[in-house]
Amino acid sequence: MHRFVRRPNVGGAFLRPEHGPIDRGWPRLLEAAAVVGAFGVGVIGTITGPQQSLLYVTTTVGLPAVIVGLMILARARGPRLLAGLALGLEGILAGLFVPAGLAFDVVLPLIGLALVQTAARGRLLLAGFAAAGAASVVGVCAAVFVGPARILFSVPTAIMTVVAFSAVVLFALVLDWRAIHRLLGAVGSAERQIEARDRAEADLDRTADILSAMVQSSPVATQAFALDRTVTIWNPASERLSDEIIGRTLPHEMTPDEERASSMARIQRTIGGATVEGDRVRRLTKSGESRWIDIYAAPLRDRTGRPIGVVGQLVDVTDRVELEAQLIQAQKMEVVGLLARGSLTTSTTPWPQPAASPR
Helix, strand or coil: CCCCCCCCCCCCCCCCCCCCHHHHCHHHHHHHHHHHHHHHHHHHHHHHCCCCCHHHHHHHHHHHHHHHHHHHCCCCHHHHHHHHHHHHHHHHHHHHHCCCHHHHHHHHHHHHHHHHHCCCCHHHHHHHHHHHHHHHHHHHHHHHHCCHHHHHCCHHHHHHHHHHHHHHHHHHHHHHHHHHHHHHHHHHHHHHHHHHHHHHHHHHHHHHHHHHHHHHHCCCEEEEEECCCEEEEECHHHHHCCCCCCCCECCCCCCCHHHHHHHHHHHHHHHCCCCEEEEEEEEECCCCCEEEEEEEEEEEECCCCCEEEEEEEEEECHHHHHHHHHHHHHHHHHHHHHHHHHHHHHHHCCCCCCCCCCC
């Protein structure tokens, strides 16, 4: 019997499709090269530069090392969230201690947000957007008011810079939120469809198992075959006629020669849409014994209604036929006996004598 191949449940908050060769290839190498390259530049700059404070070393070497480690583990949900937070913190520290920190103040929190987006949903995702925006604004403020870049800005210019950067970051976050919102809506819809299909397939599996158990345990020979007479169902009760032949052609040997033409005509009528309800025929078992069979059959159709085969049950009524024949014979004998007794009674009864005439 046909079995549905169940697809594993998606589970979790996100769809996780199998990655193709492109996903596993150069993009991952490019990502790894960029992370390692940025970390290497920070290490070299720290080593070759003048003596710096512990916070500076933490900013250029310590925290980037932690981020690299988390990126290695970034396929898991927890490390992704931590890496996103660490990048936001790195942006703030870069604004405080690195001359070019103003650029990092905007870029790093947005990169961190990209990591958070793949691991968070709902309120947690909204908190990730808020944290990224706050980290960018705080980092810019740190760069123009406290960090090495402060010498480039007067107070009015610094305020205008913070406002301008804040507006740019807000615009970027709004665009990103709209995009991720549409994406999550599409992903959610796909997940619901997949879950509904999984439930339907599970129901079909259970129904198929129940039907399979019923067919296998049935004392009635149950069979099905395709249009080319290839057998698809042949339960144990059918093995009285022939051994299991699933995948092979329905054997002609079990049909007596004088009934093969009518058998083929019956099959063609069933494929055409007719149902067979108890046609009595003779069939031969694998040992050559002749049995009386009542056939019940109907067409098999696909989802479009196109016929694809025949399913039927063959009820062995040999014992019933023999019993009926014995009963008929007994009734005949009873009638003959009654007739015989009636004839005997008639022959032994004396004829009435004529009355004597009066003198």
